[in-house]
Amino acid sequence: MGCDMAIKFEQIPYIKAVLRANTAEAMSAGIASYIPAIFMFLQNILFLMIWVLFFKYAESLNGWTLREMMVLIAVVCTAFGLTSFLCGGGYILNQIIDRGELDKYLCRPGSVLISAVFSNARVQGTGDMLTGFAIMCYVAQFNVVDWMFYFGCLGAASLLFISMIIIVQSIGFWKTNSGALSEALFEFIIILSSMPQHGFPAVAKVIIFTVLPVGFMGLLPVMIFSERSLGLLIPLYGAAFVFAFIARSVFYKGLKKYTGGNAIG
Numbered sequence: 001m002g003c004d005m006a007i008k009f010e011q012i013p014y015i016k017a018v019l020r021a022n023t024a025e026a027m028s029a030g031i032a033s034y035i036p037a038i039f040m041f042l043q044n045i046l047f048l049m050i051w052v053l054f055f056k057y058a059e060s061l062n063g064w065t066l067r068e069m070m071v072l073i074a075v076v077c078t079a080f081g082l083t084s085f086l087c088g089g090g091y092i093l094n095q096i097i098d099r100g101e102l103d104k105y106l107c108r109p110g111s112v113l114i115s116a117v118f119s120n121a122r123v124q125g126t127g128d129m130l131t132g133f134a135i136m137c138y139v140a141q142f143n144v145v146d147w148m149f150y151f152g153c154l155g156a157a158s159l160l161f162i163s164m165i166i167i168v169q170s171i172g173f174w175k176t177n178s179g180a181l182s183e184a185l186f187e188f189i190i191i192l193s194s195m196p197q198h199g200f201p202a203v204a205k206v207i208i209f210t211v212l213p214v215g216f217m218g219l220l221p222v223m224i225f226s227e228r229s230l231g232l233l234i235p236l237y238g239a240a241f242v243f244a245f246i247a248r249s250v251f252y253k254g255l256k257k258y259t260g261g262n263a264i265g
Helices: 009-026 030-058 066-086 093-098 112-117 125-140 144-173 179-193 202-208 214-227 233-255
Strands: none
Touching (some): 030 125, 066 144, 093 144, 093 179, 144 233, 214 233
């Protein structure tokens, strides 16, 4: 998001303090805090087991084996969980806009977008992070190169996830009570990013690398991991910063329509 999502240096102490407060609040319910994360972890493992059974009988899917599918799920789960936990405000941005709660962020120094995005922590995100890390432990084991490519892809995938959630949640600037629509659009993005996209027809591949960048979230990281290609990290991070800029632009264009309270112009 240009300067905003690159995080201005003067806002780093503020973000650290907010993250500590959000984490403490999210965990304040004791063992009950971990229940959503546990259920999310179990749900993800169940999803993985479906693919394990599939590849037990099919062996490969258009050249992909269980290993490629596990890498895809690992990257998507970790990136989604990371942004969900650290940037949970982005996932309720539509509600914040609709309730007129952006007012308190307008009064704070620094970026309105960063203040809103880091305003909340979704504890269930830790379940997704644990899933992705556990899968990668199985796939990469003690291979340092595999781990390097995994973490290399993770930064770009996370930036793409938060960019897309900001874009779909910013619908609230133009349409009131659109939380369900924003949620449905992002669920669609999650589903697409978790699918083996290499089998898509040419037209669909154009779409997943342009309009909906799920190809950069899932397919390209798998290619980078499989081919151990440092060169492919360039378009991956290039796309991540382009969509970050688009997300920032959409948010601030919508912010011009924001009039406070429940009145969205």
